Amino acid sequence: MKKALYILFFTVIATNGLAENTKSGDWRKTGSNQEKIDNMVKVLPGASNLMLQMGERYRNLYWAAKQGKWQFAEYQLEEMDDLVNTLMITRPKRATTAAEFLDDGFKKFPAAITNKDWKQFKTAFEHLRQSCMTCHGKNDHAFITLPASPRKGNSPTLD
Ligand code: HEC
Incomplete structure (x- = not known):
């Protein structure tokens, strides 16, 4: 029972992660130039x-x-x-x-x-x-x- 719950738990996490990735894609490759600039500015070291x-x-x-x-x-x-x-x-x-x-x-x-x-x-x-x-x-x-x-x-x- 415990094992089944774990499997369910990880499947939900994995599928959610996948859905999230497919939805937004990889901004570094498919994002607009504006999106790329915005993200790069956001991660500049403070x-x-x-x-x-x-x-x-x-x-x-x-x-x-x-x-x-x-x-x-x-x-x-x-x-x-x-x-x-x-x-x-x-x-x-x-x-x-x-x-x-x-x-x-x-x-x-x-x-x-x-x-x-x-x-x-x-x-x-x-x-x-x-x-x-x-x-x-x-x-x-x-x-x-x-x-x-x-x-x-x-x-x-x-x-
Ligand atoms: C332009 C101003 C400025 C100068 C010049 C400066 N600091 Fe800082 N320092 C800061 C600020 C602001 C913070 C706090 C970080 C924050 O709020 O993001 C900080 C934080 C730190 C911290 C704590 C880092 C941590 O998060 O644990 C250390 C260590 C430090 N400074 C060392 C130095 C040393 C050594 C020098 C000189 C050689 C120096 N700083 C010069 C502005 C400055």
Whole structure:
């Protein structure tokens, strides 16, 4: 009896799924251009998405420098810069505060990285941390704080 119920249950799910698919088709292949654009706009990554990556790169940046992997640190900075630029496109309402961040947040790193100087790096990192949190504050997310010394990186390059 139990088994029969399961079979009934899954058949209903499977047929419903099929009906749904046949009805709407695959928008990527058969949708109008408008439908394609609308769907693509809907799935553009927003701040919550991009910021998860930002948080990971923030940790990796710190640990790259701490381990003297300066090129890897520089690479993290480039990717972080890209993330903010992407955010400006995908979420126009964040563009003004993002631009303010880009003007200021990364500015102390070039010297620290060229000199491969941990002390200078720490100052640049603290400046970055404040700039990140300033943007969180301006965007009603002041509760999202960041550690001054992240406990670990997450990249295999830093294992
Ligand atoms: C343009 C403003 C802005 C800048 C610059 C910015 N953030 Fe964010 N961040 C946000 C917003 C807004 C959220 C909340 C996400 C949402 O509401 O969709 C967020 C969320 C986060 C989160 C939480 C992610 C989660 O969902 O768990 C982390 C971590 C984070 N930011 C790290 C950083 C770091 C690190 C920097 C600097 C290197 C930074 N952010 C710079 C606007 C910004």
